[in-house]
Amino acid sequence: MGNAPSSPAHACLLSAVGNDSSLLAFPSQPFYESTAVKPYNLNFPVYPAVVATPEISEQVAGIVQCAVDYDHKVQARSGGRSYANFGLGGVNGEVAIDMKHFKQFSLDESTNSANIGPGLDLGELTKRLYDAGGRAVSHGVVQAIGVGGHFTIGGLGPLSRLWGAALDNIEEAEVVLANASIVRASKESYPDVFYAIRGAGAGFGIVTEFKIRTYPSLQESVEFKYEFSFGNSAERANLYLAWQEFVSEPNLTRKFSSRMILTQGVMMILGQFHGSKEEYDQLGLEKRFPGAKSSNAVVLTDWLAMLGHDIQKEVIGVVGEIPLHFYVKSLSFQPDMLLSPSTAEELFHYMDTADQGTPTWFVVISLAGGAINDVPVHATAYAQRNILLYLESFGINLLGDVSQTTVDFLYGINNVITKAVPQADKSIYPGFVDPFMPNAQQAYWGPNLPKLREIKAAIDPNDVFHNPQSVQPARN
Numbered sequence: 001m002g003n004a005p006s007s008p009a010h011a012c013l014l015s016a017v018g019n020d021s022s023l024l025a026f027p028s029q030p031f032y033e034s035t036a037v038k039p040y041n042l043n044f045p046v047y048p049a050v051v052a053t054p055e056i057s058e059q060v061a062g063i064v065q066c067a068v069d070y071d072h073k074v075q076a077r078s079g080g081r082s083y084a085n086f087g088l089g090g091v092n093g094e095v096a097i098d099m100k101h102f103k104q105f106s107l108d109e110s111t112n113s114a115n116i117g118p119g120l121d122l123g124e125l126t127k128r129l130y131d132a133g134g135r136a137v138s139h140g141v142v143q144a145i146g147v148g149g150h151f152t153i154g155g156l157g158p159l160s161r162l163w164g165a166a167l168d169n170i171e172e173a174e175v176v177l178a179n180a181s182i183v184r185a186s187k188e189s190y191p192d193v194f195y196a197i198r199g200a201g202a203g204f205g206i207v208t209e210f211k212i213r214t215y216p217s218l219q220e221s222v223e224f225k226y227e228f229s230f231g232n233s234a235e236r237a238n239l240y241l242a243w244q245e246f247v248s249e250p251n252l253t254r255k256f257s258s259r260m261i262l263t264q265g266v267m268m269i270l271g272q273f274h275g276s277k278e279e280y281d282q283l284g285l286e287k288r289f290p291g292a293k294s295s296n297a298v299v300l301t302d303w304l305a306m307l308g309h310d311i312q313k314e315v316i317g318v319v320g321e322i323p324l325h326f327y328v329k330s331l332s333f334q335p336d337m338l339l340s341p342s343t344a345e346e347l348f349h350y351m352d353t354a355d356q357g358t359p360t361w362f363v364v365i366s367l368a369g370g371a372i373n374d375v376p377v378h379a380t381a382y383a384q385r386n387i388l389l390y391l392e393s394f395g396i397n398l399l400g401d402v403s404q405t406t407v408d409f410l411y412g413i414n415n416v417i418t419k420a421v422p423q424a425d426k427s428i429y430p431g432f433v434d435p436f437m438p439n440a441q442q443a444y445w446g447p448n449l450p451k452l453r454e455i456k457a458a459i460d461p462n463d464v465f466h467n468p469q470s471v472q473p474a475r476n
Contacts, residue, residue, distance in 0.1 A: 008070075009070040010026075013050060013052065015062070016054075016059055017052065017059050024050060024051075025053075026049075026050055027049070036051040039323060040080050041083055041326055042324060043327060043397075043401055044084045044085050046085040046089055046090060047092045048094050048095065050096070051088075051096045051098055052095065052096070053100055060176045061176045061180040064097075064464065065180040067464065068179075068462075072093070073089060074094060074097060074206075074464055075087055075089045075095075075466070076096075076099055076118070076202070076207075077096055077097065077098045077099065078100075078102075078118045078146025079144055079147075079148070081146065083433040084433045086469070086470075089466075090435070090467035090468045099118045099119040100119045102148075102208060103124065105125075112213075113214065114135065116210050117147070117208070117210075118148025118151075118209070119147070122150065126139075126143070134217045138155070138157055138163040138166055140156060140166075141158060150166055151212075152198070154384070154431055155167055156368060156431075158274075159274070160372050161254040161367070161369060161372065162370065164372055165372050167198040168372070170211070171212060172184060173185050173186075173194065177459055178205070192458065195455065196381050196456075197381075199381030200444075200452055202465060203452075203465050203466070203471040206465070221274050221275070222275070222298070222299055223270075223271075223300055224269075224297045225296045226289055227266065227267070227268050228292050228293060229267075235291075236348045236352075237344040237347070240267075240339070241339070241341060241344050243258075244339060246288055247367045254370040256283070257273075257367060258271030258366075259271060259364055261364050262365075263362040264361070325400060326394060326397070327402045328410075328432060329411065329413065331391045332384060332390050332391070332429065333389040333424060334387060335369070335386075339417070339420070343416070350412060350413065356405070356409045357402075357405030357407075357409055358397055358403065358405075360396040361393070361394060361395045361409070363393045363413065365390070365391045365392075366389065367388070367389060368388060368389065369387070372385065372387075377447060378447070381448050381452055382430075382448075383446040384427055384429055387427060390429055391424075395409065395410050426443060427446055430444040430445070435468060437469075441469060441470075441471060444469070450474075453472060456472065457473035
């Protein structure tokens with residue numbers, strides 16, 4: 001778009017950013033891919049028509065207007081951690097708006113609400129909240145993830161069972177719409193915009209600021225890890241079933257968060273308990289999950305350490321911090337649709353015997369529920385309000401493209417499960433982007449999709465804000 005300096009589109013974009021050419025990067029420029037595009041998942045290369053890095057909301061609006069005038073789609077990027085590079089558009093030729101300059105932060109001490117920029121990453125947000133008065137909010141564990149995408153997709157993490165998803169704590173937001181207007185959206189003002197950006201934001205506008213609810217940071221947490229190395233599939237299945245039974249107890253305290261990580265020959269149970277060591281000991285995890293070859297329970301009293309400790313990044317960091325070739329499949333489980341003993345045994349036998357196509361693969365099963373599921377399904381665009389467990393299967397190639405053998409292996413994991421639990425692939429967390437998934441919009445937004453399509457038709461009928469799986473406008 002406007003690659004030639006003398007083109008009208010180029011002139012439009014340059015005018016939009018106050019004639020500061022350093023805020024625009026085009027494919028003809030040296031090192032465009034490595035310095036401006038910076039794709040995250042190397043398996044799905046994407047080349048935008050331009051990468052813009054505006055500094056103020058009015059510049060964002062101006063860039064959107066230029067994209068509309070010259071018939072280009074638009075996507076925003078904050079941390080750039082989309083599994084399929086959707087922050088770059090997900091397909092070639094879109095206008096990518098990198099929000100890296102939007103790192104504003106302020107805390108209203110009278111209400112403890114914070115105004116935050118979408119260009120902050122989660123590590124920066126954590127520190128700024130804590131430094132501003134010992135405040136906190138729920139979000140994920142990978143500190144390099146950007147606020148903008150995380151808070152508009154869902155935002156799940158160790159504190160979500162206590163405080164809800166990140167998006168549940170948005171009180172209002174400044175949003176640039178497809179007509180280049182800048183609005184302040186809340187339950188009272190532009191309520192449809194406010195509804196849509198909490199779960200489906202990429203298809204409806206660009207958030208330039210959030211106002212969020214915050215909480216007092218916790219005084220003490222216990223971070224735990226149990227590692228197992230069982231010799232056969234049946235033993236591994238039995239450990240999974242014991243963990244599944246424990247985390248699915250209806251009265252399980254919301255102070256408890258956990259995930260299980262599975263890979264070749266190794267299983268890990270790890271997580272955080274947001275309370276005292278005495279309370280944690282009463283859970284009796286060592287008796288519930290015997291046979292660990294190593295275990296560790298660390299009492300943390302420093303809030304920044306609680307959110308940055310290495311245990312939580314045992315495997316998540318592999319796809320959390322650096323660009324790689326990888327592919328991900330995912331599933332979800334409602335409390336009354338969990339794995340049976342026979343299905344668990346079949347699953348572990350499959351993982352132990354199938355050709356994975358790579359030595360670098362793993363499965364992460366994460367506990368959700370709690371406060372996330374207190375919110376009615378139609379209250380926000382986010383639809384996963386009845387999910388207890390999420391499963392993600394990762395295949396990674398450190399040397400090049402992920403092989404078809406590895407892709408088939410990940411599909412096989414899903415097939416074993418959905419054969420017994422057909423609903424497991426019907427509701428998928430929107431952050432677990434799978435570019436090969438059919439009916440993606442239905443899987444991501446489920447019962448909220450019809451309303452979202454109507455809102456899209458009203459505020460972005462020409463689908464300016466677009467990626468391959470974003471909400472499409474309703475058609476008469």
